Structures are given as C-alpha cells and as structure tokens.
Amino acid sequence: MSTSDDDHSTGKCTSSNMPSSAFIDIDPWRTSIYSVTFLVLALSIVVSTQKGSIQLNSVYRRFFLTNQLGNASPAADPAETTHIKPARRPITTDIDRERQLYHILQNPERHPDALRRAERYTAHRLSQALHFKHGIWQLPDTFDRHSLETFLANGHDNNVHKYEEYCQRRRQGAGRELFKADGSTGSRTDKEKDKAFAEWWLRQSTPVKFVDGAWLSRIMCVPVQNGVEREVRRGAWQVMSEELGDGAMEMNHIAIYADLVKTLPNPITNSGDEASFIAPDMDLDDPRVWRAATTQLALGICAAECELLPEVLGFNMAYEDLPLHLLLTTHELRELGLEDKYFTLHVSIDNASSGHAAMGREVVCRYLESLPEGTEREQGWKRVRAGYTLAEMLPTTPERDSITEKLVKILGEKAEKGAGGVHCRSTVKIGGKTIRDWLCPEDAVQGCPPESSTAAHFRAFLRALIDSRWVIPGDPQSSRLCKELEWGGRMFGAFSGRETQVLTTWVEGLITESDKPAFEDAVMPKYNAEVGITRANPPKERGIGKAELNKLYPNLLGVSCSTVNELMSTTSVPQSVVPSTMAAATRLLEMWPTIPAKCASDVGMSAVRVLRAIYGFEDVEGRCAGMDEVLEPFSQGLAFNAMHFRRDSGVEVETEKSAPGHASEVEKVLIGISRKPEEMCAITWGLTLFFSTKMWPYHTSEKEIVERVQKECVEIINKERERDGWWQDVCSGWSLAGHLCDSTFDMVQA
Template identity: 35%
Template sequence: MFIIIPPLFIILLFAVYHYIRPTRTNSTYKHPDPFPFPKHHIYPPNGHQGSKSPSHEPQRPRRKTPLQQQLASDKALYYQLQNFQDYPEVLPVARKRLLELINHCIQEVSKLPDQDKAKTILSIPSFDAEALKNFLQAQDDITTARFQEYLKRRKDGGEREMFKDRSYAEYWIRQSAPVKYVDGSWLGGVHRVTTRPQERRWTKTAWQILSEELGDGDLEKNHVAVYERLVHSVGGKGRGDEKEFVESGNRDARVWTAAVAQLAVSLESGEFLPEVLGFNMAYEALPFHLLVTNHELKELSIDPYYFLLHIVIDNNDSGHSAMGREAVVGLINSAPNEVTAQALWRRVQAGFILAEGLPTTPTPHSPTILKLLEIFDRKAITAKPMHIACPAKIGGKNGKTISEWLDPEKYHSHCHDFLIALAESRWITPGEPEESRLLQELKWGGRMFGAFTNEEVVVLRAWIEELGDQTYLVPKPTTVMEDYQKFIGRGKLPRAVVKEQMPVQVQLVDAPKGATEAGNKTEIPLQRALSLLILAAAPFEYLPSNLVMTASPNGMAAIKVLRALYGFLPETEMVAGMDEVHRGEPLGVVEISQRLGGRLDESDGLVRVVMGMSRMPRKYWWELVGVQMGLVEGVMKERVWREYGVEKELVEELGQIAGRVRGVLRSSVEKAGKEERERVRRGQWVVMEALQKGRRRSEVEREC
C-alpha cells in the first residue's frame, strides 16, 4: 500500500525548515515573534509573489491600535494602583484618568435620544428621595421581567445565552478577574480619619458595605478570596496585585478600564465623595447579567456562589442596594442649603453614570468569532503535525507554540485564549486584513495557500476587521473636565489635593527593655490625647484600597481592627445590613474625640510619621501592628479618660473598643515569628518614645 504525502504538507515542512535553519552569518537569526514571515518576503517591490530568503534587517515595532495602546496603559496603571505604596507618583496620573472616564461617560449619555435618557438617572433632574427610590425599584423590576423572559426562553428549549459551553465560561471567569479583584475597592478610602465630620455618618454606612464585601474580617466570606478560589479552579494563576497576573492573557480592554476607574476613585474619594456614593449606588443595583451568569454556571457544574452572593447581599430591602441609597440620601439631605444639595445631586449622578457607562464583563464573542473558533477546531488535527518544527510561541513569555495551541486534545480548553494571543501577535494587523501577514500567507505564493477555503478566509477577514473596532476606546479630551464642568453647572468640582509628603522612610530602632511598659504610664495633655485618639484609627486605613491585600489572614485582622475603631458592632455569623444603619449614630474613636472637642493635629510629628507609614501597609505591616498596639495602650486606656473627667458612657465605649482591638492584635502577634515580633516592638516604640518625651514635629522626624 502506497502512502501519498500531500504536496502542501511537504511545502510547509520545507518552508519551516528553510526559515528556522541557522543562517551563514556569525550569529543565528531569530525572529522576534511566533509568526516569522515579514510582509516583504511575500510581496517583493517588483510585485512578484515568490519566496525569498529571510532578511536580517531589524523589524520595525508592531503598530498598535489606539485601543491596544489604551489596554497597555490601563494595565500598567492598574498594577501601579494595586501597589500604590511603591508608586506614589501614580496618584495624579490616576486622577487624570478618572476625570477622562467621567467625561467620556457623560459625553456618551448626552448623545442618547430623549426617550432613552428618560430611562437613566437623568430622569430625576432635581434630587428627590422618593423619586430616587422609585427609579431604583423600577430598574430592579425591569431586570426581574427580563430574567423571567429569559427563563421562559430556556424552558421552551432555548440554548444558553451567555456561555455556549464550559470552556467559554472558564475563559470568561478568568477574563473577568481584573474587575472582580477590585470589586468594592471604590469604597476603600471613603471613611478615613481625615473625612469631614459632617460626612462621617454617611461614609460609615458606605464603609460598612465594603466591610461586608470583605467578609467582615472572615477570610472564608471575603468576596475577593471567593473569586480568587473560583479563578484558580478554572486554570487562572497569580494574585490580582501581582505582575504575573497583569501580564497574563487577560486582554479585554473594557475590563481593565473599569478596574482602573474603581481603583482610581478609591484613592481620590476624599474629594470625589458624591461621585463615589453615586458610583456605589449603581453597582449595588441588581444587573440582568448577574442572574443569567448564576443560572448558567450551575448548568455547567461551575460553582456560582460568588455571583449568588452578590444577588442576595445587594438586595434593596436590607442589603447593599438599600444601604447605598441611604448613604446618598443622607449626604444630600445634610447639605446646608438647596443649592448645595442640588450640586451634590449632579455629582452623585455623574458617579452613577460612570458606573453605568463602563461595562465590567468581558466583551461577548461575536458570531464571527464563534465561526472562527469552529474553523480552527476543524483545522487542529491537520495543522498540529505541520507546525511541530516551529519552536516560536504565540502569546509572549506565557504563550504556547503553534503546535501546542492546535493540539486537538487541548484546543477546546484554550481556544478562546488562542484567539486573543493570535490577535496580539505579528500575524495580525487589527482592522486591516490586507496588512495582516496571516492573510497574506493564505494567498497564492504564501506558505499556507490552500489551507483555508474561500468561505473560511471571508470569516478570517471579517474577524480581523472586527479587531479594529474602537467602541471601548476612551478618547483623550482636550480639557479633562470640560464636559464634567458643564454637567455639574455651578457646582463645585473636585479639586486636586497636593498634600505634603508624609515621612515614610522611617529608621526604626529596637525598643529598650521595658520601654513599652513605661510608656503606658505617660501623661499626655488633653488636646494631644484627643488628637492621638483620632490617630488610633489611622494605621490600617489605607489597606482597604487594595482588596487583594485584605484577602489574607493579616488583612482580615486589619478589617476587624478598623471595624472596632470605627464603632461597628462585633462580628457575627450574619451580616448587619440595614440593622447597623438603623442604630442611629454609633461612635468610633474619631467621633468620640470630636464630641470632646478634639481634632487631628497634622503638625504633630507622631501623627505625620504614623500616617506616612499607614500609606505603606505592605512594607510596614508588622510595625503598624506595633503602632496600633502602642496607640491603644498609650491613649485608649479607660484610666486616662476618667482622669480627664470624660463621661462614664464614653469611657466605657472606649474600653470596649480597646478590648476588641487588643484581642485581634494579640491573636496576630501570637502567630508571628521572632523577626515579626521584633518589628512589632519597634512599631510600639515609635509611639511610646513620642509619648514619653512629648516631642513635636521636628524632633520626631529628626530622631525617626
């Protein structure tokens, strides 16, 4: 029996060998990308379509579309914001990006026909609490009706509408990770020691939402940890704040842009509070896609609990939707006059529009992509042996060889990632099929001529054209606040806050033996004690701006400490929800100090050092544990406040708060090693030395 080797197979093997063989020069020629066929090899200047030996001239950098440039920029910004303590220079960049996004979303909603605008938050031109409640309820009713229609379609034999198969569902979960790892981060900076006194009642309600998203200090219930476990179960790798994760195959531009918006607004929430509360109110509403996602993941035997959590905990009766609305209503109703109230409302609307205008789910596969996936699926068996000799990879350092991508046994599990990697490779020029080398190789004279039929090439061409779609591009405005300013009208815009840099390079020294015990007996002037009582809430206040960091035992300890210092009820197996809101105005250490006439003295050297360290929780974690312990023992003892003549109820409240904080910190230190415990003592000494000697700003900075 004769074996007939297809001529095409022979041509392809010869072409691959001819290209990858060592050249007769002093060095081996290596092409920088996995599809090493420069255009001028196929189309020489004279127009003859023939083969030529590879040129050794340097390749020009591959041209990126504006959307690809945006993707690269937002991914870099995401990483720096997730690690902001190492990139302090990123804050003004993030603020500018945030304003660009707000501007863009306001522009988009302004283009809507009047009948469509009437369905948005703009349907409430002037603030009215009842109108807002009815609007949000109407949105939920629309979502419920849509889901009922969906269920009817499915019952009548309709196919899944979000996930065609398990492979795509797993891909979708991995692609969604950037925005899920920052879910709730917009509230990370909403309630700090520097928050204005008149706003703290409502920022505390918003922070409670964040606390419940983080499991109220229980890692098992932490939403980021829940999603991280889900991602790892479907083949994802790395933590959300690591470079490995950012450099992986997550290349959906709109997901990264949405994630950047959430991180940026967190670090600027002091000046963007109305926008933050509006943003939060939109996010806590029930979206249709969440109901469908939960339903279809169950069908595919993928754990949907992360999505179920958000369906139930965000309810508009006692959950986060109701709490988010309460925070908005409370803030606006507390305005000193009608003009201020309406200006706040416009800014709340801007935040709502920002959240509504930035999709948080991966871009759905178009019919063209689905057809192309089927084409490559059919080609996999034939194509794999033809590319065995090609060692180059598609997808960068985390990519695979062509043979690995087209392995028939594995193709289906990573086919979606393959298309992304192919789109990012030098084979493809997004939006320009004729400039794409892959398409050129399929023509006469190309090394893949005949591998695709006419109809298959039409699909491939359509896909390349789709890659040029700039729908999710956020254009750079000439003035980043122009449309925002028009939208706000005469309202006061967020101002850029340029604060003096806090001292963060603290030279810590070992505490003398018995020094911390001596510091506990130090007498402090009343006004300084009140200032330091406020400071007691500061050591861990920046941690919630990085939700990935909180998804750890240490992070959960910090959340419990903050809950105690902020005046929340002790943790239980359940969530407090609106019960906490209905308590009235419970007091944390900041409120107790302010009630006694205290204020934070930012000229105090100890204040400056501690607040500087608090901005770098990853670097100074154990020192901050010591600082927190030092402040609790130095300024929160009941004896100290009784001697000041403070009323009994407040003294007892401080005692209960201090007891809860001590319990959490003691548990953390007991699990620490010798080196970590020494760092804790150094942190304690920062506080105790300042208390003992009563040093002011210049002295503390000089010694530290």
C-alpha cells in the same frame, strides 16, 4: 471513533495520519484545506522573498530578538548584527494597558505614580459618563428622592420580571441561556460542553472578582464638611466592610472567589496583586472584565485626594443593584454542578430591602438632602449621576464575541480542517515557533471553544504577531499581514471578506506603548469644570517608609522586648495628649482595604476588625448588619470621639478639609506611616497597640471598643511573630508611639 477519524476531526496535521487522497476524497473540507494550504505557502513565500539586504536568517533572528512576550531570545551573531534593524517600540493592546494599570493599582506602594495614574484614568472615565443622555440622566436635574427611588425600583422590578420569564421558559423545556457554548442547545445532552464554557467564564471573570468593593476602599479618607456627610461616608464604608467579610476570612468575597477558581480544570492559584496574575500566559484576556476591574481600583484610590464622595456614592448605588445576569448565573451554575456560593451570596446581600442596594440608595439620598438647595445640590446630583453611569458603562461579565475571540475562532476553524503544515518548509519563527507550528497545533479542539487549549494557542499566536513586523499597530493599511490578504497580495483568498474585516478591525485596536492613550490627556480639573466645581488641588499625603523613619528617629528603632506583656509594661501613660495625635492614631490601619488582594489575609482581616471597632461598628460575629447600622448606628466610635476631642480642645474641625494642610508634625508622621501598610505593617500594629493601651482607655468612654482593638492587636502580633523582622518592628512601633506622645507633651509645655 477510530484514531484516524479523531485525528481528522480535531485537525491534527501530521504526515503519518494524512491520506494522500485527502484533497480529493474529503469534499466538505476541500475549500478550507485549499485556503489554509495557500495561507501557509504564501506566508512562507513572503518571508523567504524579502527584498533588500536582510536575508532569511536575519529575519529569523529579528523575529526572535524583538519578541516582547517573555520568550528566551538567543544572542545575535556579531557577524550579522549590521543586518538587524533596531528593535521596534514595545507594543501593547488596550487589554495590556488595563492589565498593567491593574497591577500598579494593586501595588500602589511600589509605584509612586499610582495616584497620578488613577486620577487621570478616573477623570477620563467620569468625563465619558457625563455624555450619556439616557438612563438616570432622564431624571430631573433637580434632585428628588421619590423620583430616584421610583427609578431604582422600576429597574429592580424589571430584572425580577425578566428572571421570572426566564424561569418560565426553563420550566417549559428551554435550554440554558447564559452558559451556552457555541453549537450547544443548552439541553442535558450538551451539559458537559456548557460546563466547560461556564468554567472558562468563571476564570475570565477573576480580575474583577479579586477587587470586590475596591471603589469604596478610601471612602473614609474623603474629606467631609458636616456630620451628615460623615454618617454617609460611614454607611458606604460598611458596604465595603461586608464585601471584605467584616473581617472574617470565610465571609470575605475575594477569598470565596479565590477558593472557587482554584477548583477549576485550569486553576488560578496566584493572587490579584502578583505580577504573574497579569501575564499573557494566564490567558485572562477579556477586555471589559479588565476595564471594569481597573476602573474600580482607580476610583477607590483617587477618591480621597480628588474629593469624589458623590461620584463614589453614585457608583456604589449602581453597582450594588441586583443585575439580571447574577440571577441567571446562580441558577445555571447550580444546574451544571458548579460552585455557586459567591453568586448566591451576592443575590442575598445585595437585596433592595435591607441589603447593599438599600444601603447604597439611602446614603445617596441623605448626602444630597444635606446639601443646600439650588446650585450646590444640583452639582452634587450631577456628580452622583456621573458615578452611577460610570458603573452602568462597565459590564463585568466576559464577552464571548470580542474581536479577539472572533479572530481566534477563525484561526481555530482553519486549523481544524486544514492540512497546510505538511506543505510549509519555512524555518522562520514568530514568537519562538514556526508558522507550521502556529497554524497546526497538535491538540486542536473541534470548534475552538474559548475555554479550549486551541483557543489559548491562537491567542498566543496573536500576541506573537503583535510583536512581529507583520503588524503595524492601529494601521492595517500599512501592515504587511493585511496587505498580503488584499488583491495582489500573496495570501489573497486565504481569508474570506468577513474574516479579513475581523483581522483588520483587530489590527486597528492595537496601540504602541509610546502613543499616549486618551486618558493620559485627561486631568481631574477638566472634569471638575465639566460638573461646575472649582477647588485647589489638595496636598498629597506622603508615605513614610523605614528608611525615612530611621532618619527622623535614629535612636528609636531597634528597641526590643521578649513578650507582648513585657512590652505593654515598658511605658507609662502619657501625661497629656495633643488632639491631632489622638485623631491620627485612629487612621493607622485605614489603608488596608485599599489593596483588596492583600486584605484577604490574616493581617488584613485583623485590620478590618480593628477599623470596624474604631468606626463604631458592632462585632457582628457571623451576622450581616445591613441597613441596621445605617438607620441606628451601634456607636459613634473612636474616630468620632477623636474628632470631638479635637473640637473640645479648641482645634478647628468644623471641616476636615482644612486638616491635611494644617496637620501637626506628629500627625504627619502617623499618617505618613499609614500610607505604607505593607512596608510598615508591623510598625503600625506596634503603634496601634500602644494607643489602645496607653491613650484611648484614658480619653474615651468607649471602653468596649478599646478592649476589642487591644485584643485584636495582641492576637495578630503573636500570630505573626515568627515572620522575619516582625517582632522587632512591633517593638519599634511601640517605642515610636511613646516618643511621639512625649514630644508632643513637651511642645505643649513649651
């Protein structure tokens, strides 16, 4: 193809390559050319004929000054500030809200209101789930194991049958069905086009893949009432442990997906907890992917304080079931020559025989069968179904036909065939660019596929429009842009009726940040009432950082030694151990899985391995335990022994629900430190090293487990020693542990 042909086909709007006879000779394009020309001219006229005292130059500056997208804004001319109206309220779309909450929940230590936000968001989503009347809600209100197992088996068999039909169609010559770009037949001739679409799909899926297992992140913190619930909680935690690779980075699902998206043509190199990850220019803008990811984070974070054990179990049972799209994904990625390791892993590990699907089903059945028959079991079953439905309500795959993508495609089609740039002389800028620059990108790609730079360009244009005065969020009838497209407006006819409706629907979906979204009015007590339970709000476990620790123990921080061996020889074995201290010591690292992105690190993997030992899981060394641990636990673990140690000493532990409100001061300090795993990282490792060296060996028969914990502590402390302040904090944690044991002994003696 010649250069001039290529320029026309890609829609480049330059005066050098546009023939003067374009409007006459190129018949198929005539209507589109007229439309986009009229659109650009009308935009120019509308802007340049604004009524009132605001002149064109002031309009230009106002567009610049009110831009909230991160573009540099020049200072206002003092002589013209009187003509500039106050900046409009910041505007955010649904997807912006999801992204912002996602970032907050990925960084709960830095956001004190993270728990409150998670609670409200989760209550809103769960209340929505209660109103569904199909699927699992069609089962009897009285729980029956056989009915549930049959329901799940039928769903699994249906997906397998659909996949077999898909394979049969493919063998008969049909094309790809999942990764099929617009205009593609799915055949070999369209392989490159479909591959580009698949790469876009993989990239858009990243937010939800970066929180794999997050809904189970605090499952071990949820209060339980009996031994069965404790076993159920442990079985669910094992699913999350396997999502995290059982402490092996090469098996960590988040790390595997991170490696995948680094290889894409438009790679993602930042982690999910970074502020840059949610930036608009990342072009990760699929609403339902963000919604699914945020829901998983929110449910996991508030599960303990809101006592959502049945909801989390139900969500897990649904999410770990094998979906049809996963089978298609592995098949077609391999066909397109793309890495399918992440998806193949889930096909195998989520199996309904011994994998996550089986584990999720079994822990739900055990939990419900442990509840007294009658009202309590029916309430539990209703809550399990609410959690299950919540997962079913949240598709995790990118949606190619979202309203934003439809509007982007419309703009792309006009840019591809239009020539309006040469007719636009307006210097007004929206989001730092002229209208001509927005409507005629130099690198327009034919068809404007969602993975193209053209689509990214027009998404940026829409973000700029949102922050301009052309759009009133949620109110298309009052929005200048929409009114100008109607009869009597200067841009009437530039968009077809269908195109205008798409634009109108898009404007309706916008919302101002000061307008409270629906979930802000939702609170957990309302949901509790809907499922028929009443309970007092549990006390919130407050985090303790370095500043507060310095105030509590000013003479302890700063003590140091040269080596780990020297440190381990500085303190004698405590003369006595208070039961609450013994139990709290097993919880020092339990918050690490709450932050999935940060857990995919050397320190995070060490924390997972220590927690596996503390909870009594076998060192699998590259194997996947699956249902083995659910049916025959390797060990009760240090945490279980600590609870029995408390019971044997006379401390009431028949229900853990009373523990947070009656915790000893030492227990409160240890739990408080654990609530800040980032800030107090090295201190918690120093504390854990002390307890694995000076306490647990003398108060438990689980010698092998204690040795595993101590070995992990020594290795990670030495590995991270060169980090700023790390070694000093480790020594401080060790010294603090010794002081706490001595002080509790003194209290007992007194």
